[in-house]
Amino acid sequence: MSLTRDLVRLIRTKEVTESDLTQSALFVLDTLACALGALNTEPARILAAVAPPRTADTARRAFYLGGLSHILEMDDLHRDSVTHPGCVVIPAAWAIADARDLGGRAFLKAILAGYEACCRVGMAVGKAHYRIWHNTSTCGPFGSAMAAAELLGLGEDHAVWALGNAGTQSAGLWEFLASGAMSKHLHTARAAESGVLAAQLAAEGFTGAEHILEGEKGFFAGLCSDPAPEALTHDPSRPWEVGRTSIKPWPCCRHTHPAIDAALELHAKLGNTTLSKITVGAYRAALDVCDRLHPDDPYSARFSLQHCVAIALTEGRVDQQSFDAGARVRVAGERAKVSLHVDGGIEAAYPNAWGAIVTVETADGQVMSAIRSAAKGDAENPVDATELASKAHDLLVGGGMAEADAAQFILTVKSLTEDRPVRELDLFKLDRASHPA
Structure with a gap:
């Protein structure tokens, strides 16, 4: 057999x-x-x-x-x-x-x-x-x-x-x-x-x-x-x-979606607040594929956790136009504030759960976080x-x-x-x- x-x-x-x-x-x-x-x-x-x-x-x-x-x-x-x-x-x-x-x-x-x-x-x-x-x-x-x-x-x-x-x-x-x-x-x-x-x-x-x-x-x-x-x-x-x-x-690598989902939640709370620091905790595979601080074309931007989080935090949406040259220029400053790391708990749950935690620090010292273990579209959070x-x-x-x-x-x-x-x-x-x- x-x-x-x-x-x-x-x-x-x-x-x-x-x-x-x-x-x-x-x-x-x-x-x-x-x-x-x-x-x-x-x-x-x-x-x-x-x-x-x-x-x-x-x-x-x-x-x-x-x-x-x-x-x-x-x-x-x-x-x-x-x-x-x-x-x-x-x-x-x-x-x-x-x-x-x-x-x-x-x-x-x-x-x-x-x-x-x-x-x-x-x-x-x-x-x-x-x-x-x-x-x-x-x-x-x-x-x-x-x-x-x-x-x-x-x-x-x-x-x-x-x-x-x-x-x-x-x-x-x-x-x-x-x-x-x-x-x-x-x-x-x-x-x-x-x-x-x-x-x-x-x-x-x-x-x-x-x-x-x-x-x-x-x-x-x-x-x-x-x-x-x-x-x-x-x-x-x-x-x-x-x-x-x-x-x-969202039209980008699925590894970016838990962080996008969390970032959109934070966008709704932040309004026009100036950010000084953005941190993304994810699993190792997401960083292996999507750690791209300086994407220089639309396809690379679709595989950039830094870009996807920056655009979600800044504009409150992610669509086909979020990866073109104009969008990459608009969020270049915010993208530079994004740092990535492997989060132990999120890594342990992968691949059964694809998670992320996004933490932002505002210019006046406030700290806010949002976490996802199931992004929009997953069986636990379905479309x-x-x-x-x-x-x-x-x-x-x-x-x-x-x-x-x-x-x-x-x-x-x-x-x-x-x-x-x-x-x-x-x-x-x-x-x-x-x-x-």
Whole structure:
């Protein structure tokens, strides 16, 4: 028996309720809105040039949508695994469901399975993996392959092969952050595509390593110095991992969100008070990824705890314009006052809880703090269906969609639970204005 076989069996014996399908549809809405909201960006233009979405094959369509979904930094996040499952699993599932003209319910069930595989592998890689490897990129192929296996109707052996084929394609290094390169979008694009290819090959009898995770020369041995294999199948009867996945309210790295949430609370209390010192306590991974005192481009600013806290404290909001050149100049003085440190209690709770404490000292000597153990969008502090629809609407319209079309698109996604054909989403038609054939 292998870990991948155990995982396939765990997933295929979990109960799927109507509530689970409804929740799955909300995550589809979030991911597709993130993707279509990014259509007018330069990375989107490049992705479309390399993988034209209306003429590419199924795997390359997953590649295109997977890359597109991650551009705006608004896609979902599973804390325990430190993965963004939606931008990998949903593009893969959509590409196959669209190509095979499948109904919404099968599509939504496959997404539940894909999230489960991605998140459980992510929880098993250990903390050290994330210091070098981008978990979404390395663990994502397992999720996209599992979703694809469900939609292709693979039997157990073939599904295990699909996961083996997926795991051998795992990659994705954090080095892109040093220069603000676009590679992060490639990570999600390839993770989505790799899973589709892995499952398609398995469907044809192309075998994959059954012990790809725990084998002597497998995934854990090569990429993980402190793996936790038991996490892969721990508590199999608990709710689907999609229900433990967070939705982002702000367009920047999720590691910045607990501090943003705390800083917004302080902004409401401070008014125009002059600050002399700003301190942020967080967990080590947040500092490893987001310690950037002098971000010199919008992407770096999205990965700067100093900038995100400064803009939240100063302006009381964080949106797409909060990272442009003007915003970076406006808060340069406040950003310089921000110091970061690892807080022992917050570090001990990570990754089960992503927390932060923000403390400010005013010019007249007052000290105020705000702490978060669950940021807005976490399961303990959720974005509700109305708030999510509003986020999706703003993203869709921001990407160039007409107001009426955005409203109809949201309704179409929600009605997937009624087994509406996935093809009715017609993503290729919706992106035509931004990327003409």
